[in-house]
Amino acid sequence: MFGHFGDKIGRKAMLVTTLLIMGVAAFMIGLLPTYEQIGVLAPILLVLLRVFQSFGVGGEWGGAVLMAVEHSPPGRRGFYGSWPQMGVPAGLLLGTGVMYLFATLPEEAFLAWGWRVPFLFSIVLVGVGLYIRLAIEESPVFQRVRQTDATARMPIVDVLRTYPRSVLIAIGLRFAENGAFYVFTVFVLTYVTTQLGLPNSLALLEVMIAVAIELFTIPFFGSLSDCLGRRPVYLFGAGATLLFAFPFFWFVNTGVGVFIWLAIVLALVEHAAMYGTQGAFFSELFGIRARYSGASLGYQLASVFAGGLSPIIALTLLSWSGSYWPVALYRCFMALVTLAAVFFATEPSGTTSPTTTPKNSSLSPRARAQGSVSEALRTAYTAKQGKQARGPASAGLLTRGTRRGMTEMPMKMPTSVNLDLAGKTAFVTGAASGIGRACATRLAAAGAEVTVADVNGEKVRQAAEEIGASPIEVDLSDYKAVDSLGIEADILVNNAGIQHVAAVEDFDPERFSFMMRLMLETPFRLAHQALPGMYGSGWGRVINISSVHGLRASPFKSAYIAAKHGLEGLSKVIALEGGPKGVTSNCICPAYVRTPLVEGQIADQARTRGISEKDVIEKVMLTGPAIKRLVEPEEVAEMVAFLCTDAASFITGAALTMDGAATAQW
Structure with missing residues (x-):
């Protein structure tokens, strides 16, 4: 009582x-x-x-x-x-x-x-x-x-x-x-x-x-x-x-x-x-x-x-x-x-672990204090690819390596958004690698207290140690495990997702249900937990990492496309409900992002088609975009960072494409 x-x-x-x-x-x-x-x-x-x-x-x-x-x-x-x-x-x-x-x-x-x-x-x-x-x-x-x-x-x-x-x-x-x-x-x-x-x-x-x-x-x-x-x-x-x-x-x-x-x-x-x-x-x-x-x-x-x-x-x-x-x-x-x-039981969000606060973080105190991570991103990015940045650091010019036969493709890293998230908390899913890890790195560098969640315990703990975050090993397709998290976060980034290619008549219904739980129901359940706290504080950001496939359809990806379409609808509903209470909700819809998953797909297609990985990128994947290169995870993270600024508080209910103008002619 x-x-x-x-x-x-x-x-x-x-x-x-x-x-x-x-x-x-x-x-x-x-x-x-x-x-x-x-x-x-x-x-x-x-x-x-x-x-x-x-x-x-x-x-x-x-x-x-x-x-x-x-x-x-x-x-x-x-x-x-x-x-x-x-x-x-x-x-x-x-x-x-x-x-x-x-x-x-x-x-x-x-x-x-x-x-x-x-x-x-x-x-x-x-x-x-x-x-x-x-x-x-x-x-x-x-x-x-x-x-x-x-x-x-x-x-x-x-x-x-x-x-x-x-x-x-x-x-x-x-x-x-x-x-x-x-x-x-x-x-x-x-x-x-x-x-x-x-x-x-x-x-x-x-x-x-x-x-x-x-x-x-x-x-x-x-x-x-x-x-x-x-x-x-x-x-x-x-x-x-x-x-x-x-x-x-x-x-x-x-x-x-x-x-x-x-x-x-x-x-x-x-x-x-x-x-x-x-x-x-x-x-x-x-x-x-x-x-x-x-x-x-x-x-x-x-x-x-x-x-x-x-x-x-x-x-x-x-x-x-x-x-x-x-x-x-x-x-x-x-x-x-x-x-x-x-x-x-699941380790509650907000607690720490021996790997949460490393003594030698890869992010400098200055970068944390100022929320400027251009140098930190360049360092992490270059180290990940095993390459060296060419030219002065201020130019922000990174060299794409020749991994698995890909040619060098110079890329301008985006100018870092001036962001101070000291005192804010963030919860990022699918954060063991790729987009999720880049987003967690960016938000932690801006001073937020970040919790990273992923089913891969070893990788998520490693990611947490490197960026100074709290790790949670959790199966995000298990709604009971998700409900037990009880998260309280000012910023929620839903990124977890997988792909499976099959015609509708051949698609395993159990797999379809699993993918919908992971990519649509879990973002809803996490928002359900986080929104009361956001409403209470009068400030919050819900950012769902969707895909251009959420704006269009393509064959053999029924579960992925259904989930991404639903995710964009969920974002718009939260935007309508949360706008008067200081909460914005948006979808980021990139095309092909250079993640381990996409790089694996490139290698598979190169092998099956008998062409180079460069040709797969330019002649198969990127026939539509005017910009002939993959989106980098750090670029998506910068978009997330921008949406967390007060200057972006008017942007809500949007589906923001990052596809190199692939959808410009739609």
Whole structure:
């Protein structure tokens, strides 16, 4: 319920509401009459107040985490998202410490009035918390969504319809973290006293010391996830939970205080690796409009099935067997569920990896700061072709090599657009090579925080390392994987595409469907995720790399042409809807671009026709264009750069041809 209103009304309002519900309920527990005074009504009222507390806690987590994550600077979501997570060990320490202090009273005094004082004292914490929450500003991300009236009408319905996979992943991610935590901190108290015969105070002290250490390990792992990515850190925590399931009890069964303490500390380090990463990870699984609902739903459902039941299941297994091994196996089961969830999860956009921020980027700080990449493009371009630029650098004259028999063809690189995208985020698909990689290079050089996505993991990570971007390995034809990305980007460049040549009657329907998903449905789904944020900020660019085949037809390319025609239609619809909200949408329609795919086609045709590659280019491919050469990926990237400038804000809904005047006579 709080997730619904958090996505409709705002994160701040829900944080204030949940605090009041929890605080007033706790304070009222301290004022409850005794059983002797009102009879059976006393326990009924106690249960009712506890239900109200649980109700407030259920809605608290999502709002607190989202406020931290959505207020965080770029690249620091993991660290800032870990701070609300520190509330669990901090609250456990504070609550246990206060109760321990008052438990030192004589038993008669404690039962008469001493137990009430901590509950009554909680009203002070409510006052402090209320002051802080009223002073803090609403999440800037949600403010932008609300200002443009882009909030979801039924957020929970949006979550279940659009992000069912993400909800299941979130539930799975919590299994090992939540379930094992209660084994470490609750079940272990019973185990130490009943199985080992040690005093409860010893076990409680060991747990409190370990929990105090976790106050520091949670933000450490949150920060580490900003460097390594969410999945690797979470994978470490879940894997360690699996491997330490039996050794945990071996340490505890020694009955030696220091070994019991060490077992609990190591167990809570595993927990911190998952819990410290969890805030940002869960937030990034869902789009802005339904994020509160989605994150809360996954988190709280797992709390019921994993955390809430784990102490009961563990005690039942212990009573049944009289030994620890079934409990250890139960921990292994929870860890395996979480490992499976991590495996199926996709690294969220906006996180980094070891290859994201190389120390020696090929793009100079000056080029990044000024957004001028003429030199950087020339360097990358020349290195890629294995040639040297001839003449002064200012001339921008590059020499086309004689690769596979092609003759030298001098080419003027386009003048670099003066572009400063500092503070902007960009998401580029099909970015492992060719046009996508050139576009990502150009946008990164202009200062944008770029995320590159491609199915080829090795190549996309290499591309990311070279240009200083964040890589995502994802099958863009898998709509479930695409939906789990939950991208937030100011600039969306859809470039992924493939070709298949066959007559309609011979075209495999499954392949046709696959190509339509990749080249038309995926651009729609990515725009569906990114547009609310663009509308919220009042600025955005959707750029779809189409083809001249989107303007005309040619035989034997039914899926490719159908997808490109549809892509141009989608661009125009987004342009009409997004224009009043500061978002432009355009298609770039090049003819033959010098990409690995086209160069492979040139080589194939040269071999089958028995002619040189030069003749294939000039006499087969380029019979129509007045300019007798291929379009270079860097030229397409410059067109993308131009469309990102404020000077091009009036251009929207256009299909911009880059075909050397091939369509001039149409």
